[in-house]
Every structure is written in structure tokens, then in C-alpha cells.
Amino acid sequence: MIELSCYKINNLLSAYLENQLDTATTLTVANHLENCPSCEKELNQLTKISSLLKTAIQQANESDLTLATRANAINDRVKEQIALTIAQTKQPTNNVISIQKPIKTSWIKKVILSLAASIVIAMLSVFSLTYYATATGPLLIGAARNHQFCSAIELSNIGLHKGHSKTELSKQFNTKFPELDTLGIKFADLHPCEVYQTSFLHLMYLKGDNQVSVYYGLANALDKFKETQTQINPEQLYLETSGSLQVGAVSTKENTLWLIAGELSQEEIKAISSNLLKTRAFEEKQAELFH
Ligand SMILES: [Zn+2]
Numbered sequence: 359m360i361e362l363s364c365y366k367i368n369n370l371l372s373a374y375l376e377n378q379l380d381t382a383t384t385l386t387v388a389n390h391l392e393n394c395p396s397c398e399k400e401l402n403q404l405t406k407i408s409s410l411l412k413t414a415i416q417q418a419n420e421s422d423l424t425l426a427t428r429a430n431a432i433n434d435r436v437k438e439q440i441a442l443t444i445a446q447t448k449q450p451t452n453n454v455i456s457i458q459k460p461i462k463t464s465w466i467k468k469v470i471l472s473l474a475a476s477i478v479i480a481m482l483s484v485f486s487l488t489y490y491a492t493a494t495g496p497l498l499i500g501a502a503r504n505h506q507f508c509s510a511i512e513l514s515n516i517g518l519h520k521g522h523s524k525t526e527l528s529k530q531f532n533t534k535f536p537e538l539d540t541l542g543i544k545f546a547d548l549h550p551c552e553v554y555q556t557s558f559l560h561l562m563y564l565k566g567d568n569q570v571s572v573y574y575g576l577a578n579a580l581d582k583f584k585e586t587q588t589q590i591n592p593e594q595l596y597l598e599t600s601g602s603l604q605v606g607a608v609s610t611k612e613n614t615l616w617l618i619a620g621e622l623s624q625e626e627i628k629a630i631s632s633n634l635l636k637t638r639a640f641e642e643k644q645a646e647l648f649h
């Protein structure tokens with residue numbers, strides 16, 4: 359059986375808890391947990407929080423509200439529950455009031471990760487018909503849906519790294535984030551994200567009040583894109599319109615894929631894509647972000 363580091367195991371715990379891992383990985387994690395008290399402790403915290411979140415989401419879902427209102431209701435309840443849990447476990451409380459402040463302890467990070475995941479699951483019910491019908495659809499349409507979805511979460515103030523400065527994040531993730539400031543587009547937030555079951559790093563920007571999504575994907579993302587594109591030329595921009603949203607995709611010579619989505623004109627997408635191509639490719643170790 360393959361041995362994984364505690365770091366890797368920690369990244370798998372959410373999926374383990376939700377029974378989303380394949381049998382071999384499940385066994386690897388289970389075996390590690392039996393022999394590692396620190397990872398076992400992490401799992402216990404995650405289990406506790408996950409069940410709190412499920413209750414919170416269930417309560418918020420019982421009322422027939424709009425997506426944004428539901429997100430806010432879930433957010434409020436979850437904040438209450440997190441504050442409660444933190445008080446119970448006697449963790450430092452300086453980050454409790456606002457989860458927008460820099461997050462210091464790893465388990466709080468996980469709370470928010472699993473929170474985002476749970477909210478995504480809860481909200482999927484809203485989109486369930488359209489989402490599942492096209493769960494294996496064209497990646498660009500997936501990006502448009504995902505953009506709407508994550509923007510709704512963002513509007514409810516529960517973004518993963520809201521309020522973090524870009525410099526700080528660059529250090530934390532040991533990478534450079536694409537600069538779009540010259541286009542009047544400001545970096546706002548980032549989180550790992552799934553588009554049609556494909557992992558991306560979702561960078562969110564703001565153009566005035568409008569959200570702009572930039573997704574960064576590795577080889578598996580490119581494979582997904584190839585499913586609907588017979589030939590992909592590096593650095594060529596592929597465009598798609600979905601409702602009022604414009605989506606663009608551009609692959610790099612290093613076999614990574616950028617997706618752009620937002621209420622944008624084709625000209626703006628072009629400008630953003632050429633800026634993205636100027637961004638030095640993220641280092642391979644960034645793959646860690648993709649679980
Ligand atoms: Zn461990």
C-alpha cells in the first residue's frame with residue numbers, strides 16, 4: 359500500500375468523509391488514520407464540523423428563498439456554529455468574529471474549505487436539473503455555470519481568502535497571480551474549484567461590481583477541454599457565449615489551461631487572455647492545490 363504524508367492525508371480527509379475516494383485511496387487513508395493520532399484528531403474535528411454544517415444547510419434550505427438569500431442564511435448559521443465550536447474546543451478566538459481575516463490555524467482553513475464544499479453541495483440542488491443534465495458537458499459551459507455559482511457564494515461573503523492581500527497569498531502559495539490591474543480588474547479571492555468534475559484553481563477578480571472568474575487548470579483540465587475540441591492550439595483563444603456570460607479558454611505551451619468567465623465583451627476576454635499568457639506558468643508544485 360502506498361504511504362502518504364500527513365499533509366496529503368489531510369487534503370484527502372474531506373473527500374474521505376464524504377466517501378468520494380476510490381477504494382485503494384480509502385484504504386490508504388484508513389490505514390494512515392489508524393496509526394496517526396494527529397490525522398485522526400483532524401478527522402474528528404472535520405466530522406464534527408461537517409455535521410454542524412449539514413444541519414445549518416438543512417435548516418437554511420427548508421425555507422423557499424432565492425439563491426443569494428439562501429447563501430446568506432447558510433453563512434449566518436455556519437458562522438454561529440463555527441463560533442460555537444471554537445468556543446467549545448478552546449481554540450484562539452481572534453479569528454472568530456470575521457472569517458474574512460487571515461486564517462491562522464489549519465483546521466479553521468479546513469472548516470472553511472469543507473464549508474465551501476458543503477454549500478456547493480447544498481446549492482447544487484438549485485441547479486441540480488441543469489447541472490446534472492450537463493455534468494459532462496462542454497467545459498466552457500461548465501465554467502459559465504461555475505462562475506455564476508461561485509459568484510453567488512462570493513456575494514454572501516464566505517470566499518476562502520477574502521481580504522487576503524495578493525502579496526500574502528503569493529507567498530503562501532509560492533506563486534505569482536496574474537496581474538489584471540491594468541485592465542481595471544482587481545484580484546479578490548481564490549479557492550480550489552471543480553468544473554465538471556475537473557479540478558481548477560479558481561481566481562476571482564472584480565471589475566467594478568462585476569465578478570470575473572479566471573480558472574487555472576493542469577493537464578487533466580486540458581484533457582477535459584479536448585473532449586469537445588478536436589484540436590487545441592496553444593495560445594489560441596476559444597470563445598463561447600452562455601446567456602449574458604462570455605467565456606474564453608486558452609492553453610499554454612506548458613500544457614496548462616486558463617478559463618475566463620464573466621459579463622465581459624470578447625475584446626475584454628482577449629485582453630485578459632493575453633495578460634494570462636504573460637503570467638509565468640504556475641510551478642508544478644501548485645498541483646498540491648488540486649488535492
Ligand atoms: Zn498523519
Ligand SMILES: [Zn+2]
Nearest residue numbers: 508550551560
Ligand atoms: Zn469556484
